[in-house]
Amino acid sequence: xxxxxxxxxxxxxxxxxxxxxxxxxxxxxxxxxxxxxxxxxxxxxxxxxxxxxxxxxxxxxxxxxxxxxxxxxxxxxxxxxxxxxxxxxxxxxxxxxxxxxxxxxxxxxxxxxxxxxxxxxxxxxxxxxxxxxxxxxxxxxxxxxxxxxxxxxxxxxxxxxxxxxxxxxxxxxxxxxxxxxxxxxxxxxxxxxxxxxxxxxxxxxxxxxxxxxxxxxxxxxxxxxxxxxxxxxxxxxxxxxxxxxxxxxxxxxxxxxxxxxxxxxxxxxxxxxxxxxxxxxxxxxxxxxxxxxxxxxxxxxxxxxxxxxxxxxxxxxxxxxxxxxxxxxxxxxxxxxxxxxxxxxxxxxxxxxxxxxxxxxxxxxxxxxxxxxxxxxxxxxxxxxxxxxxxxxxxxxxxxxxxxxxxxxxxxxxxxxxxxxxxxxxxxxxxxxxxxxxxxxxxxxxxxxxxxxxxxxxxxxxxxxxxxxxxxxxxxxxxxxxxxxxxxxxxxxxxxxxxxxxxxxx
Amino acid sequence: xxxxxxxxxxxxxxxxxxxxxxxxxxxxxxxxxxxxxxxxxxxxxxxxxxxxxxxxxxxxxxxxxxxxxxxxxxxxxxxxxxxxxxxxxxxxxxxxxxxxxxxxxxxxxxxxxxxxxxxxxxxxxxxxxxxxxxxxxxxxxxxxxxxxxxxxxxxxxxxxxxxxxxxxxxxxxxxxxxxxxxxxxxxxxxxxxxxxxxxxxxxxxxxxxxxxxxxxxxxxxxxxxxxxxxxxxxxxxxxxxxxxxxxxxxxxxxxxxxxxxxxxxxxxxxxxxxxxxxxxxxxxxxxxxxxxxxxxxxxxxxxxxxxx
Numbered sequence: 001x002x003x004x005x006x007x008x009x010x011x012x013x014x015x016x017x018x019x020x021x022x023x024x025x026x027x028x029x030x031x032x033x034x035x036x037x038x039x040x041x042x043x044x045x046x047x048x049x050x051x052x053x054x055x056x057x058x059x060x061x062x063x064x065x066x067x068x069x070x071x072x073x074x075x076x077x078x079x080x081x082x083x084x085x086x087x088x089x090x091x092x093x094x095x096x097x098x099x100x101x102x103x104x105x106x107x108x109x110x111x112x113x114x115x116x117x118x119x120x121x122x123x124x125x126x127x128x129x130x131x132x133x134x135x136x137x138x139x140x141x142x143x144x145x146x147x148x149x150x151x152x153x154x155x156x157x158x159x160x161x162x163x164x165x166x167x168x169x170x171x172x173x174x175x176x177x178x179x180x181x182x183x184x185x186x187x188x189x190x191x192x193x194x195x196x197x198x199x200x201x202x203x204x205x206x207x208x209x210x211x212x213x214x215x216x217x218x219x220x221x222x223x224x225x226x227x228x229x230x231x232x233x234x235x236x237x238x239x240x241x242x243x244x245x246x247x248x249x250x251x252x253x254x255x256x257x258x259x260x261x262x263x264x265x266x267x268x269x270x271x272x273x274x275x276x277x278x279x280x281x282x283x284x285x286x287x288x289x290x291x292x293x294x295x296x297x298x299x300x301x302x303x304x305x306x307x308x309x310x311x312x313x314x315x316x317x318x319x320x321x322x323x324x325x326x327x328x329x330x331x332x333x334x335x336x337x338x339x340x341x342x343x344x345x346x347x348x349x350x351x352x353x354x355x356x357x358x359x360x361x362x363x364x365x366x367x368x369x370x371x372x373x374x375x376x377x378x379x380x381x382x383x384x385x386x387x388x389x390x391x392x393x394x395x396x397x398x399x400x401x402x403x404x405x406x407x408x409x410x411x412x413x414x415x416x417x418x419x420x421x422x423x424x425x426x427x428x429x430x431x432x433x434x435x436x437x438x439x440x441x442x443x444x445x446x447x448x449x450x451x452x453x454x455x456x457x458x459x460x461x462x463x464x465x466x467x468x469x470x471x472x473x474x475x476x477x478x479x480x481x482x483x484x485x486x487x488x489x490x491x492x493x494x495x496x497x498x499x500x501x502x503x504x505x506x
Numbered sequence: 507x508x509x510x511x512x513x514x515x516x517x518x519x520x521x522x523x524x525x526x527x528x529x530x531x532x533x534x535x536x537x538x539x540x541x542x543x544x545x546x547x548x549x550x551x552x553x554x555x556x557x558x559x560x561x562x563x564x565x566x567x568x569x570x571x572x573x574x575x576x577x578x579x580x581x582x583x584x585x586x587x588x589x590x591x592x593x594x595x596x597x598x599x600x601x602x603x604x605x606x607x608x609x610x611x612x613x614x615x616x617x618x619x620x621x622x623x624x625x626x627x628x629x630x631x632x633x634x635x636x637x638x639x640x641x642x643x644x645x646x647x648x649x650x651x652x653x654x655x656x657x658x659x660x661x662x663x664x665x666x667x668x669x670x671x672x673x674x675x676x677x678x679x680x681x682x683x684x685x686x687x688x689x690x691x692x693x694x695x696x697x698x699x700x701x702x703x704x705x706x707x708x709x710x711x712x713x714x715x716x717x718x719x720x721x722x723x724x725x726x727x728x729x730x731x732x733x734x735x736x737x738x739x740x741x742x743x744x745x746x747x748x749x750x751x752x753x754x755x756x757x758x759x760x761x762x763x764x765x766x767x768x769x770x771x772x773x774x775x776x777x778x779x780x781x782x783x784x785x786x787x788x789x790x791x792x793x794x795x796x797x798x799x800x801x802x803x804x805x806x807x808x809x810x811x812x813x814x
Contacts, residue, residue, distance in 0.1 A: 046594050046599070047592075047594075052593075125556075192599075192602065192603075192770075193765055216763065217763060218763055219760045219763075219769055220760045222658055223661070223673060223760075223762070223763060226658075226661050226662065226665060226666055226673045227673040227674055230666050230669070230672070230673050232672055232674050233674075386538040386539075386542075388542050388543075389538050389542055425553065
């Protein structure tokens with residue numbers, strides 16, 4: 001029997017040795033001379049069609065596709081494939097840059113741009129309105145888009161990566177092939193797996209610094225961390241707090257960049273069920289700075305739904321003041337009982353907080369429960385798997401937690417119309433204010449960006465002052481790079497940019 | 507035997523039908539609306555009108571039985587349907603993942619057998635010796651460590667410290683080793699204990715005493731009598747583990763980036779992607795029932811006293 005034990009051990013060693021020798025673990029000389037950036041992503045594509053769903057986000061990350069406009073690091077829109085745009089009422093005149101081409105050398109003309117917009121409208125319900133617009137070609141580089149009503153955020157939409165301009169005639173069904181305008185072209189694509197890209201030799205916008213890049217699908221953050229430590233990948237975004245702590249300890253090896261991004265954690269206070277004094281007390285108690293500290297670098301506390309660096313993120317809220325919160329409750333007739341909870345008419349002040357266990361909302365729920373307990377409000381937590389099908393749809397909550405991308409395209413209208421307008425899907429806590437609605441209607445048609453920001457600030461300020469919502473934190477975008485890697489869109493708050501022509505490695 | 511196999515294969519049909527019906531019903535009554543999830547995933551505001559239109563397009567406003575019957579009829583025509591999530595044909599989505607999951611499950615299964623049978627027999631023969639205690643302790647540890655932790659420990663030592671394997675498996679033979687090890691170590695721990703118990707029971711029987719009294723070599727008794735007679739319970743345990751291996755390797759596949767089916771199924775459950783879940787259930791049901799059939803046939807060969 002001892003012999004069999006020895007045999008098993010020997011066999012194990014043989015297997016380990018054999019397996020470790022099986023793979024191609026060494027870079028060949030060609031690869032050593034090439035600048036190939038290796039990175040990981042936590043999502044996976046089944047097809048390359050950028051017009052479908054959110055797939056354009058990923059083809060943009062891979063550096064394959066570009067849109068007419070681009071969202072920059074300061075959350076404003078600038079032309080990319082387009083030269084300029086002008087509006088006259090509901091007619092937009094778009095000029096495309098001259099002599100720019102797809103990766104196959106074909107010229108980008110008004111015709112192909114119009115066809116791309118129409119194609120996206122047909123297959124992507126978020127852009128369905130594009131099928132109803134009237135398009136008119138002026139010349140090869142100029143066309144007009146006529147919308148039903150004045151549509152001030154058209155350029156923001158045209159900056160969406162889903163509206164990427166693709167050579168529709170030479171990309172097949174875009175399941176595995178894609179001819180577009182980005183600095184990189186697909187060299188191999190495995191649906192549901194790895195994608196490899198190489199430099200677009202015909203790139204219209206100057207020299208591409210890298211020779212190529214490889215994107216590996218790694219759904220587990222720990223795997224990305226270990227692949228980075230093992231030198232198998234060079235950079236990735238969406239770094240977890242634990243991993244960031246490890247990278248921060250080795251500044252000579254890794255560069256870590258953290259910026260507030262666009263995904264917002266917020267809570268809705270149900271005006272139909274809780275009085276204004278209690279809502280005020282809640283907002284005077286929930287300490288987003290303390291929450292930011294507890295969540296260890298993954299979020300940045302916020303005052304409003306948008307980053308304070310944007311023109312439409314200039315709102316204010318009262319400072320945390322638990323004494324004032326308690327005073328408000330006491331003024332409302334609540335008395336502190338021996339257990340440390342406020343009660344009125346023999347009933348303890350108990351609120352139901354509904355949440356779902358994603359995007360750290362479970363931790364946020366517990367932290368809010370603790371903070372509210374400290375001022376004498378008892379909170380009962382209700383966890384739902386599907387918030388949209390339950391508490392958001394029914395309004396059955398006192399406090400509801402939710403997380404969404406507040407700033408999709410450098411404009412406040414999407415979030416404002418989704419959460420604060422009458423009958424909006426996320427206005428489920430009974431917030432109703434005629435002044436707000438008037439301002440939202442104005443925002444819908446206002447074309448001047450400064451005035452739009454001013455209107456948005458007024459609208460959000462009313463919601464804050466009425467204690468209808470509490471904006472807690474914006475998720476951070478954390479990117480890690482090996483030293484020597486530069487320009488992986490690490491300072492851009494939008495998740496859909498990563499690889500670009502200026503990305504480089506030493 | 508031929509009739510028995512045909513009979514068992516015929517029994518497969520109501521079992522699979524029952525399973526698919528049950529899964530469909532459980533998904534149907536579980537909270538969450540596939541249409542709403544689809545719209546949210548697309549970033550579309552879920553107004554009542556849009557929701558109703560989407561439900562109609564997806565056939566979700568049909569009565570439950572009609573939805574199930576439509577799916578079943580299409581399946582009999584070889585069409586597993588289209589994924590609600592991304593419109594990809596279900597068969598296409600499952601095909602590739604199943605292959606890799608099957609490779610991983612098979613290699614883990616084979617490794618488990620190769621290691622656990624000799625060690626199980628060894629601990630039975632060396633019962634209450636020091637080596638038995640050591641192996642028993644390791645088995646307890648192997649059973650207790652969650653497989654995600656085991657996977658991370660393996661990556662840390664084999665990839666980062668020893669640099670024997672790469673972290674990025676890429677679905678290669680080299681990349682197969684660590685997920686196989688991570689999947690099989692808990693199984694080996696369980697198998698060793700079960701084989702040990704079965705063998706100890708056999709070792710106490712009179713035929714073993716008789717064989718020893720007749721001067722038959724110990725190794726011969728252990729291998730040709732004790733092991734063979736323990737095989738009935740061993741095979742039952744092995745057979746039951748196939749299902750666990752095929753369906754339960756989600757975490758391992760995710761950590762090692764093994765391109766199997768686990769992650770796909772988990773994502774489909776979250777997104778209420780009924781066609782994909784149903785496709786997975788039917789494939790798993792067939793594998794499970796076929797494995798059980800093979801086990802039953804093995805019983806017959808191992809012990810002819812067991813009647814069909």
